[in-house]
Amino acid sequence: MSLVGCYVALSKPLVAAFPVFLLAWLRFGIAALAMPHWLRRPATEPPMTRRTRWLVFLESFLGNFLFSICMLFGVSLTSAVSAGVIMAAIPAAVALISWIFLRERISGRVLAAIVCAALGIGLLAFAPAHGAGHSSPSSGAGGSMPWLGNTLVFCAVLCEASYAVIGKSLTDKLGPRRISSLINLWGFVLSTPLGLWFALSFDFGAVSPSFWGFLVLYALAASIWTVWLWMTGLRSVPASQAGVFTVMLPVSAAVVGVLVLGEKLAALQVLAFASALVGVLLATWPGRRAAAPTSVPVLLPSEKNNNSQ
Numbered sequence: 001m002s003l004v005g006c007y008v009a010l011s012k013p014l015v016a017a018f019p020v021f022l023l024a025w026l027r028f029g030i031a032a033l034a035m036p037h038w039l040r041r042p043a044t045e046p047p048m049t050r051r052t053r054w055l056v057f058l059e060s061f062l063g064n065f066l067f068s069i070c071m072l073f074g075v076s077l078t079s080a081v082s083a084g085v086i087m088a089a090i091p092a093a094v095a096l097i098s099w100i101f102l103r104e105r106i107s108g109r110v111l112a113a114i115v116c117a118a119l120g121i122g123l124l125a126f127a128p129a130h131g132a133g134h135s136s137p138s139s140g141a142g143g144s145m146p147w148l149g150n151t152l153v154f155c156a157v158l159c160e161a162s163y164a165v166i167g168k169s170l171t172d173k174l175g176p177r178r179i180s181s182l183i184n185l186w187g188f189v190l191s192t193p194l195g196l197w198f199a200l201s202f203d204f205g206a207v208s209p210s211f212w213g214f215l216v217l218y219a220l221a222a223s224i225w226t227v228w229l230w231m232t233g234l235r236s237v238p239a240s241q242a243g244v245f246t247v248m249l250p251v252s253a254a255v256v257g258v259l260v261l262g263e264k265l266a267a268l269q270v271l272a273f274a275s276a277l278v279g280v281l282l283a284t285w286p287g288r289r290a291a292a293p294t295s296v297p298v299l300l301p302s303e304k305n306n307n308s309q
Contacts (some may be wrong), residue, residue, distance in 0.1 A: 007218055024068055027215075167231055
């Protein structure tokens with residue numbers, strides 16, 4: 001999630017250089033060329049059932065394709081403050097969906113972690129915006145149709161929550177590498193029609209070599225590294241607990257904005273980061289071990305007879 005936030009923040013120059021659908025198509029295509037060997041089914045892995053194939057498609061359609069489109073277009077139509085408040089619902093949405101579909105019990109500590117995460121990102125959203133991109137009235141920060149933008153951002157929240165829950169189901173059937181390659185391949189198929197349409201009229205020669213190198217790094221991070229890390233972690237972490245870590249997406253994006261893009265960090269934003277990190281600690285802190293059996297007194301046969309009398 002930290003890497004996702006980083007590449008989301010650093011992808012702003014790429015969005016300015018490429019149309020959104022063309023950028024998505026190039027991303028999936030570059031990643032497909034980098035991991036064809038991950039598509040091969042291991043000998044220890046059973047063949048995919050129809051349900052597993054359907055889950056792989058949904059994982060790619062919701063988590064890769066729709067999430068990117070809803071988030072990019074949603075933020076362009078609404079304010080960053082509204083988008084941040086709505087994104088604070090991701091941990092709660094993951095816990096709720098995992099409770100509905102996976103029947104995972106939400107412990108009190110995980111529930112407290114969700115509250116801390118939502119509170120942290122909520123404070124971050126209400127903090128005053130300082131830095132590049134916020135001072136110009138013509139930048140479109142407020143958006144022309146905020147109701148549509150808020151709806152699209154909320155759809156992105158549901159897509160991200162579904163991605164976490166469906167991924168948990170897939171890790172019981174497929175390995176992390178195969179999941180990564182399969183959902184990337186589906187992303188390439190889904191983005192090909194619109195990607196080709198924009199490619200026909202795009203001037204590729206106007207893109208500098210440095211942007212092409214940045215595009216390769218973006219594709220590897222977005223389609224390979226982050227997906228593999230997430231799926232590997234989901235093999236041993238409940239989906240409701242893993243959902244708390246989605247707070248690192250907007251947090252790391254803001255940190256990149258401060259350290260790389262030159263934005264300023266307000267005191268309320270520091271408090272928001274602290275609250276989000278407390279939520280991560282609550283979600284991952286080891287639980288108490290059961291009391292040792294030796295703490296129960298053991299009575300000898302003679303003592304039992306005396307007590308019974």
